[in-house]
Amino acid sequence: MNIPAPYMLMLGDNKDPLAIKTARGIHYWRPEKCVGQMRLNEDVPSLGLPDMNIDTAIAHGAKTFVLGTANAGGVLAESWIPLIVSAIEKGMHVASGLHQRLTDVPAIVDAAEDAGVELFDLRHSTQKLDVGSGVKRSGKRLLTIGTDCSVGKMFTTLALEDAMKKRALSASFCATGQTGILIEGSGIAIDAVVSDFIAGAVESISPDCAPDHWQLIEGQGSLLNPAFSGVTMGLLHGAQPDVLVLCHEVNRDHIRHMPHVPMPKMEDIMSLALRLGTLTNPNPRFVGVAINTSSLNEEDAINYLKEVGDAFNLPATDPVRFGVENIVDHLVTVFEDNA
Amino acid sequence: MNIPAPYMLMLGDNKDPLAIKTARGIHYWRPEKCVGQMRLNEDVPSLGLPDMNIDTAIAHGAKTFVLGTANAGGVLAESWIPLIVSAIEKGMHVASGLHQRLTDVPAIVDAAEDAGVELFDLRHSTQKLDVGSGVKRSGKRLLTIGTDCSVGKMFTTLALEDAMKKRALSASFCATGQTGILIEGSGIAIDAVVSDFIAGAVESISPDCAPDHWQLIEGQGSLLNPAFSGVTMGLLHGAQPDVLVLCHEVNRDHIRHMPHVPMPKMEDIMSLALRLGTLTNPNPRFVGVAINTSSLNEEDAINYLKEVGDAFNLPATDPVRFGVENIVDHLVTVFEDNA
Numbered sequence: 001m002n003i004p005a006p007y008m009l010m011l012g013d014n015k016d017p018l019a020i021k022t023a024r025g026i027h028y029w030r031p032e033k034c035v036g037q038m039r040l041n042e043d044v045p046s047l048g049l050p051d052m053n054i055d056t057a058i059a060h061g062a063k064t065f066v067l068g069t070a071n072a073g074g075v076l077a078e079s080w081i082p083l084i085v086s087a088i089e090k091g092m093h094v095a096s097g098l099h100q101r102l103t104d105v106p107a108i109v110d111a112a113e114d115a116g117v118e119l120f121d122l123r124h125s126t127q128k129l130d131v132g133s134g135v136k137r138s139g140k141r142l143l144t145i146g147t148d149c150s151v152g153k154m155f156t157t158l159a160l161e162d163a164m165k166k167r168a169l170s171a172s173f174c175a176t177g178q179t180g181i182l183i184e185g186s187g188i189a190i191d192a193v194v195s196d197f198i199a200g201a202v203e204s205i206s207p208d209c210a211p212d213h214w215q216l217i218e219g220q221g222s223l224l225n226p227a228f229s230g231v232t233m234g235l236l237h238g239a240q241p242d243v244l245v246l247c248h249e250v251n252r253d254h255i256r257h258m259p260h261v262p263m264p265k266m267e268d269i270m271s272l273a274l275r276l277g278t279l280t281n282p283n284p285r286f287v288g289v290a291i292n293t294s295s296l297n298e299e300d301a302i303n304y305l306k307e308v309g310d311a312f313n314l315p316a317t318d319p320v321r322f323g324v325e326n327i328v329d330h331l332v333t334v335f336e337d338n339a
Numbered sequence: 340m341n342i343p344a345p346y347m348l349m350l351g352d353n354k355d356p357l358a359i360k361t362a363r364g365i366h367y368w369r370p371e372k373c374v375g376q377m378r379l380n381e382d383v384p385s386l387g388l389p390d391m392n393i394d395t396a397i398a399h400g401a402k403t404f405v406l407g408t409a410n411a412g413g414v415l416a417e418s419w420i421p422l423i424v425s426a427i428e429k430g431m432h433v434a435s436g437l438h439q440r441l442t443d444v445p446a447i448v449d450a451a452e453d454a455g456v457e458l459f460d461l462r463h464s465t466q467k468l469d470v471g472s473g474v475k476r477s478g479k480r481l482l483t484i485g486t487d488c489s490v491g492k493m494f495t496t497l498a499l500e501d502a503m504k505k506r507a508l509s510a511s512f513c514a515t516g517q518t519g520i521l522i523e524g525s526g527i528a529i530d531a532v533v534s535d536f537i538a539g540a541v542e543s544i545s546p547d548c549a550p551d552h553w554q555l556i557e558g559q560g561s562l563l564n565p566a567f568s569g570v571t572m573g574l575l576h577g578a579q580p581d582v583l584v585l586c587h588e589v590n591r592d593h594i595r596h597m598p599h600v601p602m603p604k605m606e607d608i609m610s611l612a613l614r615l616g617t618l619t620n621p622n623p624r625f626v627g628v629a630i631n632t633s634s635l636n637e638e639d640a641i642n643y644l645k646e647v648g649d650a651f652n653l654p655a656t657d658p659v660r661f662g663v664e665n666i667v668d669h670l671v672t673v674f675e676d677n678a
């Protein structure tokens with residue numbers, strides 16, 4: 001997928017701030033890609049972007065109409081279809097992270113054909129994929145790996161990209177989930193790929209690159225999440241990471257949505273990831289620990305991160321609170337020493 | 340999927356014995372499901388079943404027309420379409436293991452709608468799946484786990500089912516690949532499932548069962564195959580096996596189709612499987628090792644199996660040459676001792 005920017009962000013009609021999480025992520029990480037927002041009523045939270053209609057957005061250069069909302073069941077509201085068709089007729093591509101496909105709505109498909117624009121169903125891979133090869137690729141790769149889902153892997157990866165670029169390191173973000181794909185404009189939603197092709201899909205989004213370039217690959221799931229471990233395993237082997245960053249959330253006491261499954265220990269995930277990672281990389285290493293400490297006050301968070309850092313002899317941080325400079329410092333040192 | 344038996348096996352027009360491997364597997368394991376074979380020319384190897392045309396097959400009770408062949412590219416030959424349509428018009432369901440879907444051929448779809456019969460595209464899952472839950476299910480489960488693809492996991496699982504049933508143990512085969520599905524008449528091709536649902540699919544084919552019943556789950560891939568490890572991981576966590584049987588091929592020196600990836604050691608696969616398996620089963624155990632020794636003469640095979648058995652303190656066998664009685668003996672003992 002390659003989604004043309006800039007975007008017009010459609011925020012829907014829901015007043016729940018969580019419903020616009022995807023749009024918020026795009027705006028936070030790539031404000032330059034967002035020309036405006038469209039809210040269907042006044043209760044919908046604002047991202048602080050100018051409110052625009054389709055004509056204004058196009059006049060400001062918007063190329064893709066992004067359905068940046070999550071709603072119950074992932075269904076496309078009937079009432080949005082005329083709006084989407086209108087955006088298409090006026091020349092915009094459309095990207096959607098909903099479960100229901102744009103390409104399953106005949107009015108949308110017909111309009112897109114007539115207008116010659118593209119429809120991006122982010123949850124549904126249409127790309128022709130190969131199975132993984134396991135062949136070592138040139139360049140350097142970092143993968144974020146979590147103790148569970150939703151512990152900050154995407155945020156950490158993007159924060160690392162940002163910090164590395166600010167130091168003039170050569171780095172790029174490789175998206176593996178729908179929000180990441182909208183942020184970057186490209187990538188593959190790994191959890192939507194047919195299981196034979198998980199590793200192959202990851203290989204295709206992180207191909208050979210310059211020896212000093214870092215591909216920063218967004219992790220998914222957890223090796224010890226009973227529902228999604230297969231995705232994480234294929235991602236680890238396909239990514240063949242030189243470097244890993246562990247992501248965790250403090251005070252989460254069980255796997256998300258599974259009260260019967262205790263949270264994995266950080267050290268268990270680390271040792272498993274290193275052991276499994278050697279299949280496709282001769283020397284994978286952890287260079288840092290990124291922890292969501294939002295349940296702690298700042299003093300407790302600082303103390304906790306110090307404990308974790310000491311325990312693993314690695315820089316530990318909460319990327320949201322304290323940034324990821326300490327991880328980048330360490331990464332640079334490790335690779336200077338081992339160049 | 341639930342494929343009505345008995346079958347008429349269509350063997351195609353290829354003289355290569357490997358092309359009819361699927362049909363051979365069905366006939367070997369479920370001769371009672373096969374009323375006849377259809378060969379499109381005299382060079383096609385025979386399974387020893389009566390050669391029949393469609394009318395004769397139906398007169399003998401055939402319910403499903405099975406495309407039991409593999410051909411280059413997995414494409415449906417144009418010339419077979421009239422034959423398939425004719426089988427449909429005369430009332431047979433059709434099952435295919437080809438990559439190209441029956442449901443992508445309008446003539447076949449139309450005929451099936453008119454006749455009210457079902458089309459089974461075994462490589463393509465259409466079943467609505469849930470994500471895995473990781474909740475412990477009642478009953479007992481065995482999973483075959485391999486050092487690589489194509490080391491005899493399906494054969495071993497079916498041989499165990501056969502041997503256990505002969506001892507009046509309650510056992511059933513849970514198919515996870517297309518040949519297995521045709522043999523059993525039900526199952527899910529795990530490698531064709533969207534990766535979010537790997538574990539959930541396995542949970543759905545091995546649901547709660549009677550406490551003394553054994554579900555024997557066909558393994559896929561390998562935890563250390565760089566292309567397919569994700570499938571194997573999800574299968575392991577979804578299967579939550581009480582018992583594992585390791586499958587291996589002697590003298591294979593690298594992962595299939597990957598000369599750059601050495602074969603995993605049996606002990607590495609065993610320790611990984613036990614460590615990972617504890618996520619969804621409190622006490623997974625290996626009860627045997629099944630080895631394809633076809634590259635050795637019989638004396639060498641016997642010596643090799645003795646070595647392996649001694650090294651792991653487990654029964655080792657080549658299921659094709661020597662059956663799996665020793666593994667069943669051990670399984671029964673372990674569960675008598677630990678009942």
